[in-house]
Amino acid sequence: MKTLIIEVVDAKRIGELVTVARIFGDTPDILALGADQIPGTFGKAYFTDDTVPANLIDGAAKLIQQEGYELVLLSATTVGTEIAGPLSVRLGAPVLTEVIEASADKTVTRPIYGGKAVATFSLSQTPAILTIRRKYFEPATAEGTTTAEALAAETAPVTLVSEKATEVKGIPLEDAEVIISGGRGLGAEENFTMIREIADLLKAGVGASRGAVDEGWADPSMQIGQTGNIVAPSVYFAVGISGASQHLAGIANAKCVVAVNKDEDANIFKRARFGIVEDYKKVIPTLIQALKEE
Amino acid sequence: MARIPYWNIDYGILIDAFALVAVAIFVYGIQMHWKRIQQGKVRLRTPVKDLPGKIGPVFVHSLVFKGILGAKIYKKLFTGIAHGFVFWGMLVLFVGTSLVVLNVWGGVPVFKGSFNQWVMSFGLDLAGLLALIGVLFFLVRRIMPPERLTTPKARAGFVLQISLLAIVLVSGFLLEGLRIAANGPDTYAFVGNALAGWLPADALAAHQLLWWGHGLLCMAFIAAIPFSPMMHILLVPTNAALADPMPGSKMGVIDFASFDDEEAEEMPTLGCASLADFTRKRLLDYSACLWCGRCHEVCPAASTGKPLSPKGVMLTLAERLTNGGFEDDGLIDELTADAIFSCTTCTACMEACPACINQPKTILKFRQNLVMEQSRVPELMGKALNSLEQRAHPFFGTGSGPKEWCKDLDVPVFVSGETEYLLWIGCSATYEERSQKIARAMVRILDKAGVSYGILEESRCTGDPAKQMGNEFLFSELAQANIEEFDALGVKKIITLCPHCYNSFSRHYPPLGGNYTLIPHVVFIEQLIAQKKITPGWSSTTIAYHDPCYLGRRNHIFDEPRQLIGRVGRLVEMPNHGADSFCCGGGGGNYWAEEVGERINQRRSEEALDTGADKIATACPFCLLMITDGTKKFTEDPKAFDIAELVAEQLG
């Protein structure tokens, strides 16, 4: 299928969408947001200066109709979400979001009920739009760089007033091989210091469950879960996290989950490979000690 | 020689004029209290009339035993005895003085014969001596007070009144001594007689001075009564007479149906925010409180470092009642919401109170206001309430579905017209893994005994957690739904596994229209064994029993659980047992709380483990969860069990 990726210029995000595109057919074309030098080799590449998705819908729709793209791939991120719905209406194209599995026979799978169930769909009509959940597909390696041609901007109803990138304290979650997350069970914001300390020693990223973020103990950028970051580290330490399905959805592809929770009935133990049923305040310091001794 | 009234005193009759003045001031003072208390609201609920032992609004037994005989004071033996000395001593002296008046005004011959010897001389001297001993005890007590008298604050006015009384008593004896020294020995008046040996026989002027001093100080004492803590002489018996002796805080229910027709703005205040929102009975409570601190001592929250002190609440309200700010609804913030939510509703404070004060009702009324009028509730409790509202049980985050507890059991469902007993599982035994075993044990016992019982198809909650957390509205919604269901099914008898369920069903459902026969599971099991329907084996395991607050102290069910334990093992009593049982910390919604200070359940668990018993038994799923958690601090072995589990284990 003739496929167009619409994405910000980020090698991993683009790479994952390329992998999906290749499941359905050939290497896709790309419409990039914000920069004209795109990692990877693409037949056709376009870009827009404007990175506000609301301003791109018209231009993207026109391009897709003109070039006859049959499949549009987006990541299930803010950008992808803001494009998917409006673009679908503009094109009259069916759209499925948060896709976690795809196969060449044009079936895709997506989670529902917080990940407690999965629904499989068959695509028949083109064009079709899919938003792909992060970290469920291996990013294709980007070879070379492509210079994109500018796409004519249409109207810009929304103005970007300012932007601020989150200052990542320590290792970014995106690439971390090891992640340590704190949940409601930590009890207070200052208890994240302990988490950061062990993360430093393990060279791990620091995450948080939605419960901890809603409390204001952790920045939303640290949130891991269905509606936060989807991560796939080698080891994931869940500290004081109960393990609601929405959180588990964020770590579905984590290879080894270690859970520390004083409640032996906590759901997290159904997902964990190793479990310690104890107050984290007793466990983490000894882990820190053991790591320091090495 | 027999005593002659007004001996050596000219114009002694004038003392009566002073007495009239003192009495007038006294009456004025009483009126002041009356007016203060009358500011309160009239009780909404109709007091139950024609109860045995009740004459009009007066609970006679309570008035006599608690109000007049002061039975509760004796829980602290020495204080009780000292108080008895003072009270009865002064009462006898008062009668004695009245007899003198009768003699003077009416010629009643009290100073003749053996009556004079044994009553007027010996009796009054003994009374005065004992009273003086008691007064001195209290004076020393006030100078070197135990902590409960001064934490959080000490009540002013005691030292003055006690000193006055001491001076009055001492001067009285001195007067007697001087009189006897001048007029000849009176062996029956043994104190005065002994004193006379030390006193001059001719100190007539001193006697006169002392006589007027003694009389005037006495008048001063009487006049000052309503303006000092001594007003308790009248207030405490009044409070005892009017306080419903039924155990528990008697919260009552709110009829929300009546608000449906009103505009929301016209709804009366829910709960209480200022003094003006309380009833007269509550205002009487605050007036009667002596700030003795016994409630503070036994309060599980106060004794583990929580911000709550039941005494603190009472004294704050008492001060406000005296000093002004009757309508000020900043009162809650003065007490602090944290303190108000720390209460586990165990009612140990009520149990300890010698003045029959209902502290928990006041605290819960504030809580109702916070939750229903202001939606101010601690976070975890809020989540429990939210869960109760959304999914009809408070156990948010549970990993169990509603049928998890019986997943491999064949439990009969209640069939209308056929099943005798409804086995009410309750939310805790349904959704908490540890408590589920209580339900399983009970099913096993009932099956073995061949009882006709059934459970509801759908799992439900009585709504009691909402009531405890102050959300009467949510409680009545859940209760109405349950009542509808029960009545549709024709439920008549209910076996409960949880004393909270038992309490709500038996106290709060009837006013909402739900009348059923309630049996707590331990009582039912004991009955089954007595009827030989099951015969569990005995073992020599020692079992310490933790009385759940809502079964024991709040509903006076102490014996059946003990009998039951005795049938399967050896009962061991904890230091704080029976009506003095120490709360597990889970009541009042505090099962869902972030505790500050020492954890109540750990303290109780330590007490239980210190008995050295092999096992700890309880009869409440919340107690079971709290104590199971509490013991984890001290031991890894599973120690806490429900009595049903212990019985089922012994069924073979």
Next chain:
Amino acid sequence: MHIAVLAKVVPDYEVPASDFELTDGRAHSRYKRMIGLYDENAIETAVQLKEKNGATLTIISYGSTNDIAVLRKAIAMGGDALYLVMGDSDDPYVIAANLKMAIEKLGDVDLVLAGQQSADMDRGLVHGLLAGMLDTPFISQVSHINADSDQWTVSQIHEDGTRELSFTGKAVLSITSIPENVPRIPVVRAIFAAKKKPVEKIEGIAAEPMTVEQKSVEIPTVESVCEFLPLDDIAETSKILLSKLREERYL
């Protein structure tokens, strides 16, 4: 100013995985129904906006009359009225078309807020479709909204940071959860007052569903055997854990 908030009544989103079952590919009907969590964040945001700017707030939902009892909570939180479009489709196009119809019926809606995603279908799609159908801009994951005469400024939280965006005219915004928009608990008085607020029931319209075919809905089996480590000597346990993680090459 007139704000509309979309609220969806969904099956209990905290049903434990062990108790979750489907009938006909959808959650069993025995689960209690409640307003989705992000929708409550959106309602809270809307109520705060209403309080700050003196706006009217209408709650709009698509579902059945059984849902009205549940939606009263939204009104009690601060809604002025409930518009319920009656229908039972769970196709996002049909739902969006019906919501559009309700908004057009109201006529003077300035801003539409919705929760980031529903708690049942988790599509996070209907609000975007609605924006497309209304031909207004769509901004997702909004945390703060400010009105200044005719200009709106919103803050957005995305994966790598935050953005401040501004626009004039109408828009559809989806709301993410932050500590400041934790939904308020309505006081009892408000619950009673809510019973008297207007509920407008509108017949749903037929609309073109999306052309995809649902092939199956399954509950994935989670196979995981957790190895519980010993608790008697935590220091030792920590060492054991680290060595196991290294042995199995996770670390």
